[in-house]
Amino acid sequence: MSTKASFKKFAQGLPGILTFLALWEIVPHLGIFNPTYLPPFSKVAVALWEIILDGTLFTHIAISLERSLSGFGLALVFSIPLGFLLGWYPRFEHFLDPLLQIFRQTSVLALFPVFILVFGIGEFSKIFLIFWAVQWPILLNTALGVKEVDPLLVKAARSMNTTTWQLFSKVIFPAAFPSIFLGIRLAATYSILVLIAAEMIGARSGLGFLLFDSEQLFKVPTMFASIVTMALLGLGLNYGLLAIGNRINSWKTVEAEG
C-alpha cells in the first residue's frame, strides 16, 4: 500500500477513533459505571503524560522490549533453519509432525511454571517463554513456505547446474520468504500477548508489571495509561512489520491483510 493510500485510509477512519475517544470522555460523567473504575480519557491522558515525563514508562518499555526482542531473536535463529529442514525433507517432517502438533497445542502459558522451575525466576525464564511462544508460527510458516516452492523453479535451477547452496539462497529462500514473514508477523502479535501475561504473573518490571501493579495499588488512570501504551505498541509493531515486509517483498505483491 502506498503512503498516500494508507494516509487516506487513516483519514477515513479518524471519525471512528474520535467518536470512541469522545464516548470515553463522556460516559464516565454519566455515572453508569463508577468513575473511579473508568476514568475519562482526559485523566488517562494526563496520567500517561506524567509517566512519560518521570521516565517510568520508558524504563518499563525498555525492559519489555529487551525481553521480547531476545526471545524473538532466539526464535529466528532456531526456528527458521529447523523450518527449512522440515519443509525440505518430507520424511523428517512426517517423523516430527505429531510431536510438534502436540507441543503447539499445549498452551505456552501452561509451560511458564516449568520454565520458572528450570531456568529460575530471572530474565531467562521469560525470554525462553517468549521464544517458545514465538517459534511456532515462524517454524510452521517456514516449513509451509519451503514446501510450497514452485517445483518448476527448483527444476529450472537444477537444470542450470546450480549448487545446493545457490539453489537454497537464490531460489528457495526468496520463494519461501513471504510465508516466513507472515509467520514473523503472527509471532510478533502473539509475543506481546505472552509477554504481558508473563509480566503479570511473575515479574517486577515491564509493561505487564506496570499494569498489574497499578491495578493492585488502585492507580486506575495509570493502569489505563499503560493499556493505551500497549495498544500503541502493538499497532506500531504491526504496521512497522507490514511496512518492512512490503519493502522487502516489493518484487512480489503481498496480500497485506491488516
Add this chain to the structure above:
Amino acid sequence: MSSSSTIVQEQPAALLRIQRATRQAFPSTSVIAPHPALALALARIGGFGNALGGRLLKIIKGLPCILLFLAAWEVVPRLATEFDLFDATFLPPFSTVIATFWGIVCDGTLFKHAAISFERSAAGFLLANAVAIPLGILIGWFPAVERFCDPILQTFRQTAAMALFPVFILLFGIGEPSKVILIYWGAQWPILLSTVTGVKTVDPLLLKAARSMNASTLQIFFKVVLPSAFPSIFTGIRLAATSSILILIAAEMIGANQGLGYLVYDSQTRFEIPLMYAGIISLSLLGLAVNYAMVAIDNLNSWNKKA
C-alpha cells in the same frame, strides 16, 4: 440466439461457474441434478472417510516420534539422578507424572477443575460467536460501517486481551463474569475479522447471478452470502478456540482459585511438581481435542473445498 452462443464460446468457464453457483444457491430450481442433496451427502461421507483414513495413516507414521519423546522423558530424569546431571525433582520421569495424572482423574480433582475451565471458556466463546458473527456480517456488508469502525477495531485487536483483564476485574468484579468477558473479548477478534473478510470477498458473480434471478435480499443473504462466507468464518472460529484456551489459562493463573490454569500454577507454587506436569498434560490434551473437534467440523463442510 446467435449472440448468446458467442458468449458461450467466449466465456464457457464463467458461464459454467454461474450454472454451478446457481445450482448451489438454489438447489430446488436445478433441473440437471435431480437429487443434489443426496449427491452432496454421498460426497460428504466419502470425503470424511478419506480424511479419516489419511489421518490414521498420519498418526501411525508419527507414532515413533511420540514414543521416542516419552521414552526420553522417562529415561533422562532417571539417568540424571543416577549420574547427578541435574536435579530431577524439576523433571520427574513420565511414569511418575502419569501415575499422578491417573490419581487426579480417579479422585475427581481433574474433572472438577476441567469442568470449571470448560464452563468459562465455553461461555466466553459462545458469547464471542453470538456477538462477532452478526457484527462482522454488518461490517462486511456495509463498506461505510467498515471505514468508520476499522481503525478502532484495529487498535482494539492489537491491544493484547490480557492487558484488559485488570479493567474487567475492576468493572465486573473478581468473580466469574470478568473471566468470561475476558475470554469473550480475546475470542471475538479472529471471528469478527474473518467474518468481515468472508462477507467482503463473496464472489460478485454469485451475487449478480442471484440478483438476476430476482432473489430477495433475504434470500441472497441466506443462500449466497452466508454459505460462501462460511469457510472464512469458520477459520476465525478455529483461531478463536485456540486463543480462548491461551487466555483462559492466563486468566486462571493470574486471578482464580479453580480451573486447570490454577491447578498448574498452584501446584508449581506448592512445589508439587508431578501434579504440575499432570495439569500441563491435561491442558495439552484439551488443546488437541479442541483442535481436532474443529478440524472434524470443518471437514463436514467439504462441499466447499471440492466445488
